[in-house]
Amino acid sequence: xxEQSDYFRALxxxxxxxxxxxxxxxxxxxxxxxxxxxxxSTDPYEEFGAPEDFAARLTGGRATEEPAAEAETWKWTxxxxxxxxxxxxxxxxxxxxxxxxxxxxxVCRREPAAAxxxxxxxxxxxxxxxxxxxxxxxAPDGWEPCGHWMFFMYFKRPKAAxxxxxxxxxxxxxxxxxxxxxxxxxxxxxxxxxxxxxxxGSVTAAALHYGGDSVxxxxxxxxxxALPAGLALGxxxxxxxxxxxxxxx
Numbered sequence: 675x676x677e678q679s680d681y682f683r684a685l686x687x688x689x690x691x692x693x694x695x696x697x698x699x700x701x702x703x704x705x706x707x708x709x710x711x712x713x714x715s716t717d718p719y720e721e722f723g724a725p726e727d728f729a730a731r732l733t734g735g736r737a738t739e740e741p742a743a744e745a746e747t748w749k750w751t752x753x754x755x756x757x758x759x760x761x762x763x764x765x766x767x768x769x770x771x772x773x774x775x776x777x778x779x780x781v782c783r784r785e786p787a788a789a790x791x792x793x794x795x796x797x798x799x800x801x802x803x804x805x806x807x808x809x810x811x812x813a814p815d816g817w818e819p820c821g822h823w824m825f826f827m828y829f830k831r832p833k834a835a836x837x838x839x840x841x842x843x844x845x846x847x848x849x850x851x852x853x854x855x856x857x858x859x860x861x862x863x864x865x866x867x868x869x870x871x872x873x874x875g876s877v878t879a880a881a882l883h884y885g886g887d888s889v890x891x892x893x894x895x896x897x898x899x900a901l902p903a904g905l906a907l908g909x910x911x912x913x914x915x916x917x918x919x920x921x922x923x
Contacts, residue, residue: 677717677718678707678710678716678718681718681719681722681725682703682706682707682718684725684726685703685706685722685725685728685729686699686700686703688725688726688728688729688730689702689703689729689732689733691729692729692730692733693733694732694733698773701776702732706718706722706802709801709802721801721802721803722802722803722806723803723806728802728806731805731806731809731810731819732819733819745783745784745785745786746783746784746785746786746849747781747782747783748769748782748783748784748849748850748853749775749779749780749781749782749853750779750780750782750850750852750853750854750855751777751778751779751780751853751854751855752780752854752855752856752857753855753856753857753859754796754826755857755859756855756856756857756859757796757855758794758795758796760855761780761794761796761828762793762794764782764850765791765792765793765794765830765833766791766792766833767784767791767843767846767847768784768789768790768791768792768843768846769782769783769784769792770782770783770784770792770820770830771792771794771820771821771828771830772820772821773820773821774821774822774823774828778823778824779853780821780828781821784846784849786846789843789846790832790833790834790842790843791832791833791834791837791842791843792830792831792832792833793830793831793832793833793835793836794820794828794829794830795812795817795828795829796826796827796828796829797812797826797827797828797829798825798826798827799822799825799827800825805819805822805827808827809827809829812829815831815835816831816832816835817829817830817831818830818831
């Protein structure tokens with residue numbers, strides 16, 4: 675345990691030195707500590723690598739400067755069927771993602787005096803080690819991590835890396851007032867899972883009402899299993915569509 679404490683203390687120091695805010699450092703260390711406990715691993719070096727290298731991967735390998743006084747900030751979120759579309763749309767307006775907060779919102783800033791276009795991509799990874807491997811594979815093309823949430827990873831790079839001089843930004847659009855973007859595909863998936871829960875709840879209520887009759891026991895058991903089964907199937911469908919790169923029309 676002492677070795678783990680020393681590791682995360684060193685990691686926290688490196689993250690702060692790279693410019694990460696103290697609350698973000700505390701949240702990151704808590705998440706990693708919880709992941710290590712759930713995975714059953716006792717060696718953070720084996721799981722994450724040296725703290726200085728891991729800190730560099732988590733922060734994109736560069737210090738984060740404090741926003742200038744005139745910098746604009748904006749937080750927003752979208753579902754997985756429309757996140758990339760909106761990331762690149764607003765990246766074209768000069769919004770740079772600095773990270774994701776604990777609610778899964780993209781934390782963005784834009785400095786009017788030095789705005790540039792950004793482009794984004796999303797990847798998936800199930801562990802810190804896998805995230806590090808994905809980041810290392812994309813680094814040669816200029817992609818740097820800009821946050822992760824659950825098993826989703828997001829990367830950014832200046833659009834000049836792919837568009838050259840055409841990526842210049844001469845005029846700024848006003849900051850968006852909207853903060854939540856939900857696609858029709860996501861709404862449909864949500865309705866399907868809620869419908870499964872409604873059916874399960876109705877059957878359970880009926881079974882409880884007639885609970886004195888032993889013939890209802892199988893119905894009650896089936897109802898109890900229907901909701902988690904429906905949610906699990908719905909979640910597996912979402913994960914499959916994430917892997918396939920499905921986007922809202």
